[in-house]
Amino acid sequence: MFAKAHLQAAIKLVTGYKGEMPFVHYLKQYFSTNKKHGSRDRKQIAQLCYCWFRLGHSLNNVPGEERMIIALFLCSECPNPLLASLHPEWNESAGLPVEEKISLLPPDIFNFPLTIFPWISQLSEGIDPLKFSFSHLQQPDLFLRIRPGYRDAILRKLNKIGQAYTLEGDLCLRLPNGFKVEDQFVLNREVVVQDLSSQRVGDLIDLVSPGLRAMEDARVWDCCAASGGKTLLAFDRMPGLNFTVTDIRNSILQNLFQRFRQAGIYSYDGFVADLSKESLSEIGESFLNLPLQNLIIADVPCSGSGTWSRTPEQLCFFKESAVTDYSELQKKIISNAVRKLAPGGHFLYITCSVFHAENEANVEFLTRQHGLKLMESRIIKGYTQKADTMFAAMLHN
Numbered sequence: 001m002f003a004k005a006h007l008q009a010a011i012k013l014v015t016g017y018k019g020e021m022p023f024v025h026y027l028k029q030y031f032s033t034n035k036k037h038g039s040r041d042r043k044q045i046a047q048l049c050y051c052w053f054r055l056g057h058s059l060n061n062v063p064g065e066e067r068m069i070i071a072l073f074l075c076s077e078c079p080n081p082l083l084a085s086l087h088p089e090w091n092e093s094a095g096l097p098v099e100e101k102i103s104l105l106p107p108d109i110f111n112f113p114l115t116i117f118p119w120i121s122q123l124s125e126g127i128d129p130l131k132f133s134f135s136h137l138q139q140p141d142l143f144l145r146i147r148p149g150y151r152d153a154i155l156r157k158l159n160k161i162g163q164a165y166t167l168e169g170d171l172c173l174r175l176p177n178g179f180k181v182e183d184q185f186v187l188n189r190e191v192v193v194q195d196l197s198s199q200r201v202g203d204l205i206d207l208v209s210p211g212l213r214a215m216e217d218a219r220v221w222d223c224c225a226a227s228g229g230k231t232l233l234a235f236d237r238m239p240g241l242n243f244t245v246t247d248i249r250n251s252i253l254q255n256l257f258q259r260f261r262q263a264g265i266y267s268y269d270g271f272v273a274d275l276s277k278e279s280l281s282e283i284g285e286s287f288l289n290l291p292l293q294n295l296i297i298a299d300v301p302c303s304g305s306g307t308w309s310r311t312p313e314q315l316c317f318f319k320e321s322a323v324t325d326y327s328e329l330q331k332k333i334i335s336n337a338v339r340k341l342a343p344g345g346h347f348l349y350i351t352c353s354v355f356h357a358e359n360e361a362n363v364e365f366l367t368r369q370h371g372l373k374l375m376e377s378r379i380i381k382g383y384t385q386k387a388d389t390m391f392a393a394m395l396h397n
C-alpha cells in the first residue's frame, strides 16, 4: 500500500526532473515543500528514484512503474521490504548476481545492460564495457584516507564502537555509506574523505616522491586544486616540500585554505589562476611570477564519467558533446600549466573520466605537442571495487 504510493511519488519525481541541478538537491527541495513524507517514506522514494537513474538509457520504452520495479530488483543487493511489497516473487532472488537476475526478467527485456552507459565505443582502453555498465547499478562505498600518525587510534576507535570496516591497504578504510565520519573523527586532521581510486593516485606520486624528497627546495604545484584532495595526498607523502595551489575561483580557494587549517597545514602558496586563458598575462601576475615546478598535478575538470555510480542521474542527462568541450578545455589548461614545468620535472595528469578523449588522447597531446615523455599511465578501475574509476598518467620532460 505504502510501497505503491512511494512508487507513484518516485515516478512523478523522475519524470519532473530535467537534469537542471544535482538530483540530491531536487529531492531536498521536493521534500521540503511536501512535508507529508516521513523519514522512512523519504528514504524509500529516494531509493526508487536512484534505482531508476541507475538503469541509464536502458528500457526507456518500458512503462514507468514496470521499469522502476525492474530497476529496484536489479539494484537491490539483498531482499528488502520495498521489493517484497512491489514484486514479492523477485524479492528472494534480490541477492543473486546481476547476470542471474536478468535471466529472471520478462523475455522481451533483452540486451539492455549495454545501454546503461551508451557511450561504450568512446571508453578508455582496458575498461570492460559490461562490468563498467553493471557497476552503475550500485552505489559505491564510502572511503576514508587515514592521515599519517593516526592509524592505530582510528582503528581502535572503530573497534570500540563496533563499526564494521575493511582496510584497503594500509591507510584506506572502506565503510558503509551511512557512516557519520564527523561524529567519530576530526575530519581532515585524522582522516580525509577520499575515494579509493583517488587514493590510488598516490601510487603514481610514489614513482617520483623519493627523488623529490631528496631534492633541495622541491616545488609542487596543484594547478586545479579544488578542495585539495590530491594536494593533501601529496603533502602527506612529501611533507616539507614547497606547495602551491591554484584554482579558477577565490571561493574554491577559501574552502581549500580552511581545509588546510583543519589539516594543520600552514606553509604553502595559493592564488587564483584561470588556466584556460589564451594569453599568459591574462592568467595573472602571480602565475607569471610562479617559479618552475618539479611536480605539477593537473587533476583537470572533466565529465566525471568515472563517478556516475554516485550521481546516476548523469547517465540520463549527460550530453555527449560535452566530452569534446572538456577535452578542449583540458588541452588549454595543461598547455598553460606545462610552461611552469622545470627541466626534469614531472607532470601528473588526472581525470575521473572514462572517455578516451579526456584521457589517453590528452596524454598523447602532452607528448606530441609539448614533448613530454610518458612514464606510466593507468585506468584505476574503481568499477570492480565499488569505487570511482579514474585515469592517471605520470609524464616528465
Ligand SMILES: C[S@@+](CC[C@H](N)C(=O)[O-])C[C@H]1O[C@@H](n2cnc3c(N)ncnc32)[C@H](O)[C@@H]1O
Residues within 6 Å of the ligand: 223, 224, 225, 226, 227, 228, 229, 230, 231, 246, 247, 248, 249, 252, 273, 274, 275, 276, 277, 299, 300, 301, 302, 333
Ligand atoms: C576535478 S577538480 C579537482 C579535484 C581536486 N584535485 C581534488 O583532488 O579534490 C577540477 C578543478 O579544476 C578547476 N578548474 C576548472 N576550470 C579551470 C581553469 N580554467 N583553470 C584552473 N582550474 C580550473 C575546478 O574549479 C575544479 O576545482
